[in-house]
Amino acid sequence: MKIDIIIAYLQRYEFGHERDFVPPITGIHLAAITPAHHTVRVFHQQVDPIPPDSDADLIAISFFSGFAIPAYQLATEFRKRGKVVVAGGPHVTYCADEALGYFDAVVTGEAESAWPAMLADLEKGEMKTIYKGTPCDMQSLPTPRYDLLPNRFFIKKVIQATRGCPFSCSFCTVPSLNPGFRLRPVADVVRDAAYDHFPWWWQRKIVWFWDDNLTIRRPFIRELLREMIPLKKWWLTQASMDIAKDPELLDLMKASGCIGVFLGIESFGVESLADANKRQNRIEQYSVAVKAIRKRGIAVMAGFIAGFDHDDEKSIVQMADQLMEIGIDVPFLSIMTPFRGTPIYSTLQQEGRILENRNWNFYNGYNVAFIPKKISEAQLLNAHRALWKKSFSPWYACRRIVRGALTLRWGAFLMSMFMNGFYAYKRVRKNSPIDMSKRTDLNQLAEQLEMQRREVVQARGRAIRPAV
Numbered sequence: 001m002k003i004d005i006i007i008a009y010l011q012r013y014e015f016g017h018e019r020d021f022v023p024p025i026t027g028i029h030l031a032a033i034t035p036a037h038h039t040v041r042v043f044h045q046q047v048d049p050i051p052p053d054s055d056a057d058l059i060a061i062s063f064f065s066g067f068a069i070p071a072y073q074l075a076t077e078f079r080k081r082g083k084v085v086v087a088g089g090p091h092v093t094y095c096a097d098e099a100l101g102y103f104d105a106v107v108t109g110e111a112e113s114a115w116p117a118m119l120a121d122l123e124k125g126e127m128k129t130i131y132k133g134t135p136c137d138m139q140s141l142p143t144p145r146y147d148l149l150p151n152r153f154f155i156k157k158v159i160q161a162t163r164g165c166p167f168s169c170s171f172c173t174v175p176s177l178n179p180g181f182r183l184r185p186v187a188d189v190v191r192d193a194a195y196d197h198f199p200w201w202w203q204r205k206i207v208w209f210w211d212d213n214l215t216i217r218r219p220f221i222r223e224l225l226r227e228m229i230p231l232k233k234w235w236l237t238q239a240s241m242d243i244a245k246d247p248e249l250l251d252l253m254k255a256s257g258c259i260g261v262f263l264g265i266e267s268f269g270v271e272s273l274a275d276a277n278k279r280q281n282r283i284e285q286y287s288v289a290v291k292a293i294r295k296r297g298i299a300v301m302a303g304f305i306a307g308f309d310h311d312d313e314k315s316i317v318q319m320a321d322q323l324m325e326i327g328i329d330v331p332f333l334s335i336m337t338p339f340r341g342t343p344i345y346s347t348l349q350q351e352g353r354i355l356e357n358r359n360w361n362f363y364n365g366y367n368v369a370f371i372p373k374k375i376s377e378a379q380l381l382n383a384h385r386a387l388w389k390k391s392f393s394p395w396y397a398c399r400r401i402v403r404g405a406l407t408l409r410w411g412a413f414l415m416s417m418f419m420n421g422f423y424a425y426k427r428v429r430k431n432s433p434i435d436m437s438k439r440t441d442l443n444q445l446a447e448q449l450e451m452q453r454r455e456v457v458q459a460r461g462r463a464i465r466p467a468v
Helices: 026-032 065-080 090-094 111-123 186-193 201-205 218-231 241-245 247-255 270-275 283-294 313-326 343-350 377-391 394-407 410-428 440-459
Strands: 002-007 039-044 058-062 084-088 105-108 130-132 162-164 181-183 206-209 234-239 258-266 299-306 330-335
Touching: 002 026, 026 039, 026 058, 058 065, 065 084, 065 090, 065 440, 084 090, 084 111, 090 105, 105 111, 111 130, 186 218, 201 206, 218 247, 241 247, 241 258, 241 283, 247 258, 247 283, 258 283, 258 410, 283 299, 283 313, 299 313, 299 377, 299 410, 313 377, 313 394, 330 377, 330 410, 394 410
Parallel strands: 002 039, 002 058, 058 084, 084 105, 105 130, 206 234, 234 258, 258 299, 299 330
Antiparallel strands: 162 181
16 A cells, blocks of 8 residues: 555744754654555655645544644545545544544554554455554564655654653643553664664764653663764753763763753742642752753753643743753743643643633644633733743843853754754744634634534534534
8 A cells, every 4th residue: 555644733833833853753653663565655744745636545644632623634635535544643542533523543542553453454444443552562663764754854863762751740641642661672772873874964963862751761771872872973852850860870971972851840830840740840959950961061951831820920931031040051931731631631621721612723832722720811821922032032042052152062052052043033033933812714724624523423423522
């Protein structure tokens, strides 16, 4: 069969975000685990035009909740053309019934077991509507299909060494989406890290670990990093702040080429950290932890979330100064989003605080989909935009770049300079995140697709459930 794998995307910035820094691993991993007798192409809607006249026998679309509307639109158009269209990804895992209003079949959970089974059934003409994937043991996984990535991605070498996370943050789907914590064989990870068939030197040089928490198992990460030293790569990952208490590990990270670590700091408020169930974070240790990591020349990227129950406008905007004070090199600033499958969604639903009139376009991390506790929805959105504008002002971005030039190793400095310059340029152009409440075109599309879904569900004689 000919198979087109599409990673759905919806523009999140006013003037677009067409050239991305790094691709998700989803599409090229799915292509890699596809049986070899099939022909596969991978499209990323963020950077690729989606061919409406595809000659593929099967269209597979993966997406998370914020991109559900464009995924549903693609599915609708392809089915009009007589294509078999299937779906997978986080959104489908938690909203399978809804997705079946647009797709012929869905894969929930992890794909390694369910995807080949679906393809085998389709070849026999016996495809079911729901395939439930089970947690993968991470053994003998193939190298992702990097050859299928477009050149418009700055970094191409995304790999995964672990899956899952032992923590249970209230806003995160990982514990239920990828239960447990599993490891790939070190030799397999090193093989993927050594892959070098890319056109540009930095694509050969940089390795991006697509892991939720790479450093949790200390014996494993130490073995992996020792094996990576001879490769002479630059690498980035996501980790917990507790790595700052392990100087031996930090030294090994430096020796193996680490140039950046993403920390989920989330908030500077004690009560907000409790809301996030982020009890492993200690505010008084932020500055010390960041300093310990940066001492090795490693850049610190960090995620901050606005909108926990104890946040107000002042505390949100104030984060711009606080993240500068503790030495963050690249901040990532989002709005708390109650995704299905998270504890915070269950809590807000029980309290009647999910905004039922907000479609999936509002679930992109930059919009408000719930009723905040201390401020209004509009105040939360405005506070986040003020935080974003201040954090990425030319003055703050330049300060981070200069600080990086004085303290970071070469690769870390280049990454910090590129990313700060990228977001500062957006700020100067006033290319801020889109306020979805003002996008009547996208909201009308969502309404039209929901009406079509209801018609399909009624025709099948099934009960209609709300989309959000």
